[in-house]
Amino acid sequence: MxxxxxxxxxxxxxxxxxxxxxxxxxxxxxxxxxMSPDDRLTYLFGPRNEHLVCPHCQTKGLVHAKSIVEAVTSTGTVGGILKTNTESTTMVASIQHHCAKCSTTWKV
Ligand SMILES: [Zn+2]
Incomplete structure (x- = not known):
């Protein structure tokens, strides 16, 4: 060959x-x-929770929620006399919310 x-x-x-x-x-x-707009939001942001109230527009029942896991990288300097720059990545679990009324997405 x-x-x-x-x-x-x-x-x-x-x-x-x-x-x-x-x-x-x-x-x-x-x-x-x-998908229909409602199915699309459910696919992207999880199922709608009828008990949640949006803190941005105060609408109840239109907030989608799903749990997500994301990588968070933090940098800093550690050490005594000799300083060393460190970088560490940790996986953080949180819940992502999305309001179908005002289209705001936030995490808790
Ligand atoms: Zn809202």
Whole structure:
């Protein structure tokens, strides 16, 4: 097998992978676009909680909630005489809320 053919094969494989990822993203977008506004909010922000009151517009029953886990990176300097810059990433669980009335998204 010549080196030229090998590089050609690598190029084709990388191209197929990129194409596959793009098709999957397009499918996701098409799926979300086909939903009704209410289903779309439920898909993106979790089910609607009829007991929650939006702190921004005071509307009750239109707040979606779902638990999320996100990476939070904190940087700082530790040490005594010799200071060392540190960076640590921790996974933080919180609940994301979204109001369907005023379109505000916030975390608790
Ligand atoms: Zn609101």
């Amino acid at each position: 010549s080196a030229g053919f090998f590089f050609f094969l690598c190029f084709v494989v990388v191209g197929l992978i990129i194409w596959g990822v793009k098709v999957r993203q397009d499918d996701e977008v098409a799926k979300i676009n086909a």
